[in-house]
Amino acid sequence: MTVRVMLVAPALGAEGRGARFGDDLPLTDADLAPARTLAVPRADRVLSAPSPRCRQSAGALDLMPADEPCLADLDPGAWRGRPLAELAAAEPESIAAWLSDPGFAPPGGESVGALLARVGGWLDALPADTGRVLAVAEPAVVRAAVVHALALPPAAFWRLDVAPLTVTSLSGRAARWNLRCGAPLMPRQLP
Template sequence: MTVRVMLISPAASTDLRAARFGSDAPLSEAGLRRARSAAARTPGADRVSAAPSRRCAETAAALGLTAQSDPALADLDTGGWRGVTLDELAATDPAALGAWLADPAAAPHGGESLLDLTVRVGTWLAALDGGRTIAVAEPAVIRAAVLHALALPPQAFWRLDVEPLTLTRLTGGAGRWNLACGSPLAD
């Protein structure tokens, strides 16, 4: 049975430029406008889910989607780094940041490793039973889905860019997936 998964990254939030770990800031006014303008280009689906974050829920609503909140789509748990910016962490604990960036199994923040995230998202993908699913998900979740679906090495996580309000499509299932990535939803 073929599974079609359309992963939509959230529109820009007020904290996007700050690169803050675990931010749950609302969408920026510009992000909200872009999401609303993309509503007419949002594909249809049999199921619609969203990460439990505010920015994913707000993006889904602005796109005109009625989404079920799904904890399997939650952002990477960065534990004690929640609320800290990347620049702050680089200044206060560069060794921990370096270890985290170099080792996909590392979780110096006390939260979830990149490997753990990829397993969680892979389990979510494997549970889909056909049809078309839209998931408004955090960029880290979309990266993890691509890693899992294409059996990429975990180090590739940092080489995948997921821009705000883009559509990544995975088609297949049962260990054989095809990818169409990064289609913009808004102008």
């Protein structure tokens, strides 16, 4: 049986606009307004990453998801809350290593390689009779799922862009996935 995994990127908030590492800042009503106008595809299971941004986006999309810890964002460790521009000025060698070496992790954080293994393990563990899974997941998790599903080299992780409030769909099962990326969510139908 084919499994369909639909990964919805959350609404964009101050953290994303400011290129800050993992602040877990709550979204504002203005951030969530676009999500409230959108419809999501039908699913047998609905999940969310545990971050406030993903949970709030799911709520704005009228979803009642279960938290899925495997869909947590890339852990920035000691870089949490710091802007990328500040770190690039203060620690240029560390930022260069983070962007080029999938095994590099910020102090106390997670490497891209570890994220790829975590998300790939979750995808591969989905039972064949799972049906349609809809998950609101951080952009890094969406990128990791695509890299794993298509057996891309880990360096491809940084070459994938995930726009807010888009859906990336994987269909198939472990070791054989097909991809449909970046589809916009459709407007809700008014009653």
